[in-house]
Amino acid sequence: MIHFCKPKKSSFFSNNKGFSIIEAIVGITLAALLLVAFTSLITQTIKINQANMSKLKATMYLQELIEIAKDMEQSATPTIIFNTGYFCDTCHPEVDNSVSPPKWELFPGTEPLENNLFTRWITIEDTGNDDIKMATAKISWKDTTSTLETYLYYYGQ
């Protein structure tokens, strides 16, 4: 006599019950968690990339202020910034195209750049010596502010 084993009801292949609601919820939650984690990773890398780009630009704009001050140090005759008592707190540079070659000038106020993403300004202060002034350039973007300082020397043009 041949005996066949009756398949167990709980066997993996014979279970025809499908997923329970709990299994479905756990599965969907795990998938959602993975998707959220991956999306957040991508968003974070995009933000870091943009922050790096902003930092590079901010450094360029800040360095430019120092270079403009260095241009003015050599070009103005007699250099306005070396006049006794000259003080420029929170100034911004503008190009005067009425002369050739064009020259840089400083005006009061800050300078917004790239649709107000960056704001930069420069301060020129006395040092106690009329032939030496201190230039402090600053730029702010988002919640960051960077500063560069240099000294300007009168070469007696």
Next chain:
Amino acid sequence: MVSKIFLKKKNEQGFTLMETIVALGIGLLATTMIFYIFTLGLQNIEEIKNTQALNSSAIFFLDRATYLIKQGKSFEVLPTSPGDTLIITFPNDSTTSIDKSDFETDNISATTTFKKMQKSIQINFIIQATTTSATTTISATTTIAQRAI
């Protein structure tokens, strides 16, 4: 006995049309989302690569331009299409030039324009890195002063 076991009635109902449509819909939605997110991730990686290449290129160009302009005695701006070339003459009357070619590599193209100021050079540049799935552009203006002599 044998026939009783083999002919035991099985569940032959299968899926209903509604179940199949819902399952296909969910599967399609999930596949689309996963595909979109992975594509975005790959594109993002390309953009980061591009930005890195542009940053390096911009820093190299600015370092070179600063080094040369600080030593320059006189400058001449030659219009080239597109953009300009800056000819720098040194105190010993030798000359060199800087232009968009200082930026360019296999996947980076550039345009540079120069404006001669009283004791400085204003530089405007647009650099663009292109790969198969992303294009990244940086445009900026900066100024480099001559060295006080």
